[in-house]
Amino acid sequence: MTEYMHNPTVDVLLDRRSIRAFQQEPIDPQILTTIEAAAQHAASSQYLNDWSAIRILDHTLKQQIAEVGHQPYIADAAALYVFVLDEYRNAVIARNSGVAVDSDDFTLNNSYRFSQAQNDAVLALHAMETAAESLGLGCVILGSILNDVPRLIELMKLPEYTYPVLGLAIGKPAQQPNLKPRLPRSVQFFDNAYNSDPELMLQRMSEFNEEVHQYYDLRDAAHPVPTYDAQIAQKAVDQGVLERGLGHARAQGFDIER
């Protein structure tokens, strides 16, 4: 068993797990201010600061978003943040500085900026998650809010050149799930170059498969968790993802072919 080094930061990261049941208690406003500052201190590619977050404390709105995500626990979180990639603010600034934002000269809406802004948003969200956990809160990251992007855009009143990235539900934990197993280090970290030998890879994965199978997921306690390879094989042919493309991004003013 590897001995890790420990300090409070490392311990928060090593102890991280998704929380999907929350106590019905509001979060201290000072905590919210603190975790928002942590998010703002994340790195930003080219200092474009091209993300924003919508904070939702209103129960009705949380409920509406829980319906978009088909995940009732979203409504139970004390605070919900929807992180959006945001070139709208930069477009306003650029237009004010004389840039013809509505012409082909404008490039903040191209696919490169889209993924760059998405990276920034994810880094900020993760900083917020870590800060919240270090202050005793539990979180779950939410891709499910993208189940119905047009509805989310409508609920959040997102202007052009913005696009939802992920949600983060935060609250005092009402459950303590077991840590979910992680891949063996040997299949996820390589020294100097990628080792693509499939035999070796599968051999190193075998124990892990069983470990995942034994994992007890509070989300669906009635059903055993399938082995890791069964999960991956199923997701590898999931036709649903083909429909979840970036089509809605065009409606938000992004020129994702560029």
Ligand SMILES: Cc1cc2nc3c(=O)[nH]c(=O)nc-3n(C[C@H](O)[C@H](O)[C@H](O)COP(=O)(O)O)c2cc1C
């Ligand atoms: C991008 C992203 C999207 C996710 N979306 C959801 C979600 O919509 N609902 C949910 O319950 N968990 C969601 N999760 C949490 C993952 O299911 C979870 O991180 C993973 O199963 C590992 O478990 P752990 O976080 O407890 O270690 C998401 C995680 C990530 C990184």
